[in-house]
Amino acid sequence: MQVAVGSGNPVKRDATVRAFPEATVEVEPVPSGVGEQPTGHAETRTGAENRARACLDAGAYDLGVGIEGGVARFEGREDLFLVMWAAVTDGDRWGRGTGPSLRLPDGISKRIAAGEELGPVMDDVLGTTDVAKKQGAAGAFTGGKLSRTDALESAVVAAAAPFLCELY
Numbered sequence: 280m281q282v283a284v285g286s287g288n289p290v291k292r293d294a295t296v297r298a299f300p301e302a303t304v305e306v307e308p309v310p311s312g313v314g315e316q317p318t319g320h321a322e323t324r325t326g327a328e329n330r331a332r333a334c335l336d337a338g339a340y341d342l343g344v345g346i347e348g349g350v351a352r353f354e355g356r357e358d359l360f361l362v363m364w365a366a367v368t369d370g371d372r373w374g375r376g377t378g379p380s381l382r383l384p385d386g387i388s389k390r391i392a393a394g395e396e397l398g399p400v401m402d403d404v405l406g407t408t409d410v411a412k413k414q415g416a417a418g419a420f421t422g423g424k425l426s427r428t429d430a431l432e433s434a435v436v437a438a439a440a441p442f443l444c445e446l447y
Contacts, residue, residue: 285330309333323349376437
């Protein structure tokens, strides 16, 4: 099986490889079609869907996988959360799923609400570069107990459910 993941980010590729260990996984750095800092579940999910669809347009793949991280609130809550959505498609059928949601620390949440992007804020707070290609915010917020790859893998597996199980 040939699977494409719509990103050049090695963490997203690794998460997809974990979800499809028997497949050949290629990267297709396609645009998400949403803002650099997706806000809300709808925009984040749309980014994942756009990437998955664009993968199939980019080559001869059996499945396209899109993964998008964003920030969102849950109904009735003022807290801002890190969210991650994945979409998997064969061009006809679709699967969509989420990974864990982690509440942003207040200081980081304020900076995001003021218009900054999570990746650069995390790099600034942690004194690093390209945190999104390493442990990610998920790793930082959980003291390393949940890496970004782990979190994204759960989203991809959830989205892949219709392709993994005959109940769908």
